[in-house]
Structures are given as structure tokens and as C-alpha cells.
Amino acid sequence: MTSNAFIAFQKNEETRCIVEAIVDDNPDAVVVDQPAMVKVDVPGRLVIKRATVEEKMGRDFDLQELQLHLITISGHLDESDDEFTLSWEA
Amino acid sequence: MDMKVSKKLGLKERYTMMTRDLAWDTTFQPMDKVFPQVGYEGIKIHDWDKWEDPFRLTMDAYWKYQAEKERKLYAILDAFNQNNGHLSVTDARYINVLKLFLGSTPPLELMAARGFSMVARQMVGAGPRVACMMQSVDEYRHFQTQIHSISNYNRFYNGLDEFAHQQSRMWYLSDGKSFFDDAITAGPFEFMVAIGFAFEYVLTNILFVPFISGAAYNGDMAAMTVGFSAQSDEARHMTLGLECIKFMLEQDPDNLPIVQRWIDKWTWRGTRKLASVGMMMDYMLPKRIMSFKEAWEIYFEQNGTALFTDLARYGVKVPKCFGQTIEEKEHITHQSWIGFYMKPDACPFHTWIPAPDELDWLSEKYPNTFDKYYRPVLEHFDRQEKAGKRFNNKTQPMNCQVCVSTIKFNEPGDPMEMCFRETVYKGEKFHFCSDHCKEIFENEPEKYVQTFISSHAALQGKCEPEGTDVNAHDYRPGARMHAYWRMDKRATGDFNGSEDQKNFAKWRAQATKN
Numbered sequence: 001m002t003s004n005a006f007i008a009f010q011k012n013e014e015t016r017c018i019v020e021a022i023v024d025d026n027p028d029a030v031v032v033d034q035p036a037m038v039k040v041d042v043p044g045r046l047v048i049k050r051a052t053v054e055e056k057m058g059r060d061f062d063l064q065e066l067q068l069h070l071i072t073i074s075g076h077l078d079e080s081d082d083e084f085t086l087s088w089e090a
Numbered sequence: 091m092d093m094k095v096s097k098k099l100g101l102k103e104r105y106t107m108m109t110r111d112l113a114w115d116t117t118f119q120p121m122d123k124v125f126p127q128v129g130y131e132g133i134k135i136h137d138w139d140k141w142e143d144p145f146r147l148t149m150d151a152y153w154k155y156q157a158e159k160e161r162k163l164y165a166i167l168d169a170f171n172q173n174n175g176h177l178s179v180t181d182a183r184y185i186n187v188l189k190l191f192l193g194s195t196p197p198l199e200l201m202a203a204r205g206f207s208m209v210a211r212q213m214v215g216a217g218p219r220v221a222c223m224m225q226s227v228d229e230y231r232h233f234q235t236q237i238h239s240i241s242n243y244n245r246f247y248n249g250l251d252e253f254a255h256q257q258s259r260m261w262y263l264s265d266g267k268s269f270f271d272d273a274i275t276a277g278p279f280e281f282m283v284a285i286g287f288a289f290e291y292v293l294t295n296i297l298f299v300p301f302i303s304g305a306a307y308n309g310d311m312a313a314m315t316v317g318f319s320a321q322s323d324e325a326r327h328m329t330l331g332l333e334c335i336k337f338m339l340e341q342d343p344d345n346l347p348i349v350q351r352w353i354d355k356w357t358w359r360g361t362r363k364l365a366s367v368g369m370m371m372d373y374m375l376p377k378r379i380m381s382f383k384e385a386w387e388i389y390f391e392q393n394g395t396a397l398f399t400d401l402a403r404y405g406v407k408v409p410k411c412f413g414q415t416i417e418e419k420e421h422i423t424h425q426s427w428i429g430f431y432m433k434p435d436a437c438p439f440h441t442w443i444p445a446p447d448e449l450d451w452l453s454e455k456y457p458n459t460f461d462k463y464y465r466p467v468l469e470h471f472d473r474q475e476k477a478g479k480r481f482n483n484k485t486q487p488m489n490c491q492v493c494v495s496t497i498k499f500n501e502p503g504d505p506m507e508m509c510f511r512e513t514v515y516k517g518e519k520f521h522f523c524s525d526h527c528k529e530i531f532e533n534e535p536e537k538y539v540q541t542f543i544s545s546h547a548a549l550q551g552k553c554e555p556e557g558t559d560v561n562a563h564d565y566r567p568g569a570r571m572h573a574y575w576r577m578d579k580r581a582t583g584d585f586n587g588s589e590d591q592k593n594f595a596k597w598r599a600q601a602t603k604n
Binding site: 003004005006008010034035036037064065067068069070071072073074075076077078079080081088089 | 100102144145146147155158162295298299303306314321324325328329332379380392393395396397399403
């Protein structure tokens with residue numbers, strides 16, 4: 001069974017756009033709503049693309065801004081200017 | 091938002107220039123003399139430049155984002171306090187979960203800050219040094235924001251004001267204290283496994299994610315903002331811990347058995363510490379969101395399995411205790427709550443018997459164990475309390491020599507039997523809560539014979555308020571524990587009939603009526 005990579009954010013206007021971007025870019029994403037927070041599970045590999053987030057927000061976005069809203073992550077992280085990726089080796 | 095980072099350089103180049111390129115090798119003194127601690131534990135490192143910091147956070151970006159987090163946090167905290175937010179929590183029992191959480195956690199955050207500033211000095215590579223320095227500042231931030239959060243509640247409720255004094259003296263605070271004392275007195279790499287891996291990965295996910303989400307559900311914006319703001323740093327901390335484990339395993343195959351033993355040891359220590367966090371979720375949040383068992387399955391079993399499946403490529407095996415923790419997830423929170431309930435005079439927070447609908451919730455969430463083992467005990471206590479005979483155990487607890495939890499958990503495979511282990515070292519007998527703690531002791535007996543256990547030391551006359559004559563005729567060891575603890579009597583006893591309960595009802599009525 002493939003392990004889930006996941007990320008959780010505080011629930012707010014910015015993360016609403018970020019979660020929408022994740023859902024667009026990760027077809028297997030499962031969004032779990034919890035009080036004050038939202039968690040997204042993706043089997044194997046979860047990617048957040050800067051371009052998609054910018055499109056959702058309608059403004060420039062630096063992926064390091066994710067730090068403001070992060071609650072937790074699972075998976076090995078790789079971060080560049082354009083993509084923030086969490087993955088488990090199967 | 092005023093936080094655009096210059097786009098002139100890419101993230102990776104910026105990180106390289108601002109972190110790696112600012113480091114240098116010493117020449118007046120050889121490097122191994124300047125950094126001796128990294129060799130003490132037997133870990134072999136050949137190339138420190140192989141350490142990757144996946145967040146690639148540079149100091150300038152760090153200050154910018156942390157400042158923004160602080161502004162958000164204090165805006166919420168101020169609004170909560172200005173709005174009499176403490177009266178909007180679900181009910182006054184909720185305050186007791188804060189007494190336990192905020193009464194135990196800040197001193198541990200401070201120990202983590204100290205530990206990471208030590209390790210930041212001890213590590214050789216620029217990558218881990220900078221990451222450890224950032225984590226040290228983070229932990230200091232958590233320590234301070236938690237205390238700021240206490241101060242508003244402390245104006246209204248009893249039992250919050252002596253947490254710093256009680257940290258080293260109170261029986262039930264000893265397990266957390268001993269976790270950090272053990273980690274900080276180990277070497278830098280073991281400290282990283284203890285805190286970066288076991289504490290951050292195993293424990294903070296449960297403490298700061300479902301528990302804090304629960305605080306939000308119970309109307310406590312103050313604990314929610316402090317908890318989530320802290321947890322926004324923890325994602326970076328977990329990454330650091332995981333990176334350290336991968337780095338050690340990739341550097342030399344001889345590191346594997348050492349790392350494996352630390353993973354076994356610290357996963358177990360983290361698990362033991364979690365019993366009280368789980369109890370907070372299952373018993374102390376009036377509005378519940380998720381049982382400890384469910385949180386354990388998501389954040390430890392599934393997430394831990396993902397991690398250990400991944401680490402299997404280095405030869406790492408799942409921690410030895412994994413199977414036992416799965417069995418225990420259905421028991422430990424009930425055993426912990428019953429343990430605290432039985433000692434109403436010895437805690438600066440109140441306990442109570444859950445209401446009938448809450449007992450039903452527990453029955454539903456723990457179908458294999460609650461009705462069979464624990465509900466009858468709680469219902470018995472309830473009948474005793476209603477008959478005016480509230481259970482009150484006035485004896486000192488017995489604590490485990492390694493994890494310093496009170497010995498109260500069950501024998502594996504037999505929920506009706508309490509688990510005790512003992513071993514003799516240099517003619518002296520030592521007691522443990524489990525096989526895992528006994529094994530940890532036997533690996534490092536010279537370290538653990540020094541464990542300070544206040545409930546045992548009290549019987550030797552070592553825990554007395556100043557001015558006590560332990561040689562007096564009528565001296566009775568442990569008779570003045572309340573003074574030694576600086577216990578506020580108003581904060582003790584059952585929730586029913588407490589000053590907090592009366593005040594909360596009175597103030598809430600004032601807040602909603604003229």
C-alpha cells in the first residue's frame with residue numbers, strides 16, 4: 001500500500017486558495033476538514049505549485065509563505081522556487 | 091502583504107550563499123578539537139556538506155516569517171482577552187486542561203531551546219547548525235507565548251501560578267522533565283533523535299494538531315492560536331529530525347545499530363509521555379473531536395508506518411515497542427484519568443467523572459475496552475462520590491526509574507494486571523513500568539540510577555519546604571508535600587464544588603445578563 005504524504009494548514013482565506021491549488025494539481029488528493037484546520041492526504045507524493053496558488057489567489061506568492069499557515073507535514077520535503085513537494089518512497 | 095523575498099537569486103542559490111558560504115573550517119585549532127562532542131557517541135560522519143536542509147530557509151527569511159507569525163498570534167490573543175474570551179469556552183471543566191497543558195509544557199519548551207542552542211554549537215556543518223539555531227529561537231518563542239497565554243487565565247482561575255516551581259518537584263510533571271533531562275544530557279546526535287524525531291514526529295503531532303483543533307472547538311482561541319503558531323514551526327522541526335536520521339544512516343553503515351537503539355528508546359519514551367496528552371483529549375475537552383485512539387492511528391500508526399517503510403531502505407526496523415503501543419492505545423488514557431482522579435489532593439487541577447453522555451462517547455470510541463474494564467470503575471467512583479465518599483488516595487505514587495511515569499499501566503496482554511518490572515544494579519533494586527523502560531535502564535544504568543523521583547525522594551526526607559527539621563522527633567517524611575509543591579488548596583479536589591466552577595458560573599451569568 002502506498003503511504004500517504006500529507007500537509008495540514010490553519011483554516012483561513014489564504015489556505016483556502018492553497019488547498020484548492022493542491023486539489024487541482026493532485027488528482028488523488030483527499031481533503032479532511034477539522035475544527036480550525038484542514039488536512040490534505042495524497043498517496044505517495046503531494047505537490048504544491050506556485051503558479052497554481054498564484055492563479056487561485058490572484059497575486060504573487062512565495063512558497064515560503066506556506067510557513068505562516070503550516071500545522072504539520074508528512075513525507076520527505078523538497079522545496080524550490082516553483083514547487084513544494086512531499087513524498088514517500090514506496 | 092509586506093513579505094516579498096527578492097527574486098534575484100533562486101531559493102537554492104540563496105540558501106547556499108547565505109548559509110553554506112558563510113561557514114568556514116577552523117585553522118588555528120583542528121576541527122575535531124573545536125567540535126569534540128560529535129565524536130563521543132560513535133556516530134561516523136565523513137562529509138558534513140551532504141546534510142540537506144530541505145526548507146532552505148535563510149536567516150533573513152526566517153526573521154521575516156517568524157515576525158509575521160508573532161503579529162498574527164498576539165492580535166488573536168489580545169482580541170480573545172479583550173473580549174472576555176475565557177468565558178466563551180464550552181464549560182469551566184475545560185480550564186483544567188489548560189492547567190495541565192500550560193502548566194507542564196513551557197518549561198519543556200525552555201529545555202528544548204537550551205538543548206538546541208547547545209547542539210547548534212556542537213554540530214560541525216553549517217546546515218545543521220543554522221537549522222538548530224532557528225529551532226532554539228522557535229522553542230524560546232513557544233515558551234514565551236505559552237506563558238503569555240497563561241497570564242490571562244491566571245487572573246481568573248486557580249492553580250496556574252506555580253508551574254515553574256512545580257516543574258522539578260511535582261510527581262506528575264516528572265515524566266516530561268525527565269524526557270528532556272535525558273535528551274539534553276545525551277550527545278548531540280541522540281538529542282536530535284530524541285527531540286527532532288521522537289518528540290516532534292510522534293508527540294507534537296498529537297499534542298498540537300488534534301488536541302489544539304479540539305481547543306478551537308471548545309472556544310479557546312488563546313490556546314488555539316498559541317498551539318497552531320507553535321506547530322507552524324514544528325513542520326520545520328520534524329523535517330530537521332528526519333533529515334538528521336537520514337544523514338547519519340547515509341554517512342556510514344556502522345551508524346545503523348546506534349540509530350536503531352535510539353529510535354527504539356525514544357519512540358517508547360515519547361509514547362509514555364503521550365498517555366497524559368491522550369487523557370486530555372478523551373476526558374478533559376468537554377467538546378470532543380477525535381479520540382486519542384483515532385489520533386494515534388492517523389499520526390502514529392499510519393504516519394509512522396509511512397516513515398519506517400521509507401527508512402527500511404537503510405535497514406531501519408520499526409521500533410520494538412510498536413506492537414505494544416497499538417495494544418495500549420485502547421487503555422492508557424482511561425488508566426491515566428483514573429490515576430489522576432484517585433489523587434484529588436495532589437494535583438493543581440480538578441478531576442471529575444464524565445457525564446453519562448460522555449461515558450457513552452467513550453464506549454462508542456473504545457468498543458473493545460471501555461465498557462469491559464473502565465466504565466464500571468468510573469461508575470463505581472461516581473456512586474461513591476454521590477454517597478459523600480469521594481475516592482482519595484493520599485499515598486505517594488511509585489514511579490518508573492526511566493520514564494518517571496507513575497507505575498499504573500497494564501501488563502501486556504492482560505488489562506487486569508498492573509505491569510511491574512525490576513532489576514538489581516550494584517546491590518540496589520530499581521523499578522520500571524515496562525520491559526522497554528527496563529531495557530533502556532540496562533543499556534545505561536549509570537545514567538538512570540541518578541533519576542530524581544520526588545515521590546520516592548520525599549520518603550527519604552529530601553522533599554521538604556525550607557525550615558523543616560528532618561531530625562525532629564515527630565518528623566514524618568512527605569507530610570508537608572503541599573507546602574513543598576506550593577500547592578494552592580483551592581486548585582485541588584473534585585471539580586464539583588470548586589471555586590473555579592462557582593466563579594465561572596457567576597461570571598458567565600454576569601456576561602450575559604444585566
